[in-house]
Amino acid sequence: MAWDAEPAAASPRVCCQLQEDEAAAVHRTARLRGLCLGQLGNMRPIQENGELRIESRLDKIIEPLREKIRDLEKSFIQKYSPVKFLSEKDCKRILVTGGMGFVGSYLMDKLMMDGHKVTVVDNFFMGRKRNMEHWIGHENFELINHDMLEQLSIEVDQIYHLASPASPPSYMYNPFKTLKTNTVGTLNMLGLAK
Numbered sequence: 001m002a003w004d005a006e007p008a009a010a011s012p013r014v015c016c017q018l019q020e021d022e023a024a025a026v027h028r029t030a031r032l033r034g035l036c037l038g039q040l041g042n043m044r045p046i047q048e049n050g051e052l053r054i055e056s057r058l059d060k061i062i063e064p065l066r067e068k069i070r071d072l073e074k075s076f077i078q079k080y081s082p083v084k085f086l087s088e089k090d091c092k093r094i095l096v097t098g099g100m101g102f103v104g105s106y107l108m109d110k111l112m113m114d115g116h117k118v119t120v121v122d123n124f125f126m127g128r129k130r131n132m133e134h135w136i137g138h139e140n141f142e143l144i145n146h147d148m149l150e151q152l153s154i155e156v157d158q159i160y161h162l163a164s165p166a167s168p169p170s171y172m173y174n175p176f177k178t179l180k181t182n183t184v185g186t187l188n189m190l191g192l193a194k
């Protein structure tokens, strides 16, 4: 047959065969559907019971966890010491270097409770996390891990420069670094204060 020849009309025998095949397919599909529906019908009560049992068991496990999360959220909200509200004019942005240390952490607490916005800069050399962790997440508080020997670019109204390895063991740990922190670090802070 030429490639562009019209397809021959289907003979009555072929048509009949096609109709039989179609009828058989429809019948098979209907049987399958019936079977599936029947099985689903049989399974539903078992499945529903199963789901109910699982759900009630999950609830028993999840409920205490939900309770714990609620408690944690409450303690998280309540954990800050009360801070004064200051008007925009009175509220200062204050930088405390070495604010994780002994002196700096007391100063930071006072400034925070007075209602100022406090940025602590510390290289975590000697400072203790527990000195400031009670302010983490507070909207007026910011902690920056920074070495005083590097330039710092920040806009503040006041600076308290307390970053220095002050206690004798840390002072002597690396004397050159100590000298540089006390000189170059202080110069950097003076540059920021200009």
Ligand SMILES: O=c1ccn([C@@H]2O[C@H](COP(=O)(O)OP(=O)(O)O[C@H]3OC[C@@H](O)[C@H](O)[C@H]3O)[C@@H](O)[C@H]2O)c(=O)[nH]1
Pocket: 097, 098, 099, 100, 101, 102, 103, 104, 121, 122, 123, 124, 125, 126, 127, 128, 146, 147, 148, 162, 163, 164, 165, 166, 167, 170, 181
């Ligand atoms: O280069 C540095 C060196 C130090 N620091 C930080 O500066 C802070 C210094 O705090 P320290 O507690 O060591 O020193 P402080 O001056 O606050 O208190 C110190 O002097 C008074 C004594 O009574 C205290 O016992 C002693 O710790 C630390 O948080 C340290 O990590 C820097 O950020 N950069």
